[in-house]
Amino acid sequence: MDFYFDFLSPYSYLAFQWLKKNKSLLESLNIEVNYLPTILSKLIHSYETKGPAEIKSKREYLFKDCVRYSVLNDIPFNTPKTLPFNSLYALRLVLASEPSKRFDLIDAIFTKGWGRGGEIGTEESLIELLQELGIDESLMEKTTSKEIRIELKGVLKEAISKGVFGLPTFIYKEELFWGNDSTKYLELFIANKDPLDQNKYNNFLKNHPFN
Amino acid sequence: MDFYFDFLSPYSYLAFQWLKKNKSLLESLNIEVNYLPTILSKLIHSYETKGPAEIKSKREYLFKDCVRYSVLNDIPFNTPKTLPFNSLYALRLVLASEPSKRFDLIDAIFTKGWGRGGEIGTEESLIELLQELGIDESLMEKTTSKEIRIELKGVLKEAISKGVFGLPTFIYKEELFWGNDSTKYLELFIANKDPLDQNKYNNFLKNHPFN
Numbered sequence: 001m002d003f004y005f006d007f008l009s010p011y012s013y014l015a016f017q018w019l020k021k022n023k024s025l026l027e028s029l030n031i032e033v034n035y036l037p038t039i040l041s042k043l044i045h046s047y048e049t050k051g052p053a054e055i056k057s058k059r060e061y062l063f064k065d066c067v068r069y070s071v072l073n074d075i076p077f078n079t080p081k082t083l084p085f086n087s088l089y090a091l092r093l094v095l096a097s098e099p100s101k102r103f104d105l106i107d108a109i110f111t112k113g114w115g116r117g118g119e120i121g122t123e124e125s126l127i128e129l130l131q132e133l134g135i136d137e138s139l140m141e142k143t144t145s146k147e148i149r150i151e152l153k154g155v156l157k158e159a160i161s162k163g164v165f166g167l168p169t170f171i172y173k174e175e176l177f178w179g180n181d182s183t184k185y186l187e188l189f190i191a192n193k194d195p196l197d198q199n200k201y202n203n204f205l206k207n208h209p210f211n
Numbered sequence: 212m213d214f215y216f217d218f219l220s221p222y223s224y225l226a227f228q229w230l231k232k233n234k235s236l237l238e239s240l241n242i243e244v245n246y247l248p249t250i251l252s253k254l255i256h257s258y259e260t261k262g263p264a265e266i267k268s269k270r271e272y273l274f275k276d277c278v279r280y281s282v283l284n285d286i287p288f289n290t291p292k293t294l295p296f297n298s299l300y301a302l303r304l305v306l307a308s309e310p311s312k313r314f315d316l317i318d319a320i321f322t323k324g325w326g327r328g329g330e331i332g333t334e335e336s337l338i339e340l341l342q343e344l345g346i347d348e349s350l351m352e353k354t355t356s357k358e359i360r361i362e363l364k365g366v367l368k369e370a371i372s373k374g375v376f377g378l379p380t381f382i383y384k385e386e387l388f389w390g391n392d393s394t395k396y397l398e399l400f401i402a403n404k405d406p407l408d409q410n411k412y413n414n415f416l417k418n419h420p421f422n
Contacts (some may be wrong), residue, residue, distance in 0.1 A: 037369050047269075048261070049260050049261035049266065050258065050259070050260035050261075054260075055258050055260065055376050057374030057376050057387070058377070058389075063387055065393070067412065068396050068399075068406045071407070073407050163267075163271075163272075164268070164270050165266050165269040166269070177266070178269075182276070182394055185279050190214040195278070195283050196282070197281035201275065204216070207406070
């Protein structure tokens with residue numbers, strides 16, 4: 001299962017809590033998660049549209065929406081110390097770390113930022129975090145390498161080619177689920193209980209080509 | 212309570228089903244609903260952004276999302292015969308009808324279009340609908356009046372001034388709820404059980420001015 005996310009996106013944080021809560025379930029089903037750090041602003045602007053944070057009343061509304069969801073689901077929710085912040089260092093750091101260690105690293109970054117309201121936008125703040133986690137801080141040096149930059153761009157390009165239009169997005173068995181709210185449908189899809197009848201849908205597309 | 216909607220928006224149709232289901236409850240609480248037909252494209256473009264239907268993969272995904280929601284909530288869901296269609300005639304028709312008759316008229320238009328997959332974009336299709344409803348079809352003539360055109364623009368202008376950025380939007384006691392999904396929070400808000408602590412939120416705004 002692919003998980004496209006950006007640390008800048010509060011809904012990515014909330015969707016990651018779903019992954020965290022369902023970690024054992026996914027492992028028992030042999031569903032491996034690929035954590036794919038994606039630059040949200042570049043993704044959105046590739047469609048020549050605006051991100052939710054770029055419209056004042058929408059930004060305020062969605063922030064309230066996140067608070068409501070987190071209260072009802074017992075998820076700590078704060079805003080990172082600096083907002084908006086540059087998430088590029090943290091995104092690169094994920095790619096620099098070994099795949100098997102990415103879950104814990106992402107968890108630590110999200111928890112520090114959106115969970116506890118700490119700083120996650122600067123190199124210093126991330127080096128501090130690596131120290132707390134007992135990870136060799138030389139990992140941070142790798143983030144400036146050409147390979148990591150190319151890899152980050154590659155993730156973005158692949159996301160767009162797969163039809164990803166916003167974050168967070170899950171892709172499982174080629175089916176795309178966008179947004180934290182979609183985890184309720186993703187759960188049903190994984191359990192082979194998708195309320196969408198794909199045959200009916202394909203027939204619909206034939207009769208109503210809205211492309 | 213204000214309800215901003217467009218017949219072009221499938222989520223407006225789904226949110227209207229919430230209003231329909233909760234009609235008695237709202238009446239028992241003396242909550243009067245103002246049905247405010249709004250031109251979606253003009254609303255969205257006033258923010259210089261794109262509507263969800265203007266990005267192919269987003270349009271397809273959201274359509275599936277509507278199907279999933281309607282299956283799980285036992286709501287008939289089809290697409291109007293012509294899609295996209297010109298919803299201007301239907302929007303004006305709502306304003307031309309007496310306020311007390313708007314609920315039934317909106318219900319009939321939504322049901323014909325998104326419920327049964329009929330045509331609701333042409334004058335002829337709406338005249339037919341009026342005949343079926345036993346409403347004098349001269350109502351259709353009123354829709355071309357200068358007053359109605361001005362009123363429709365006025366609704367749009369007011370929506371923007373209140374921070375409405377998408378459809379459907381409910382505004383109740385100055386609190387804005389966007390999208391069909393937000394009805395779950397609107398229900399809590401009406402029951403004085405809003406998970407958002409407004410005092411905490413206002414304090415947050417003071418400390419993290421993200422405007």
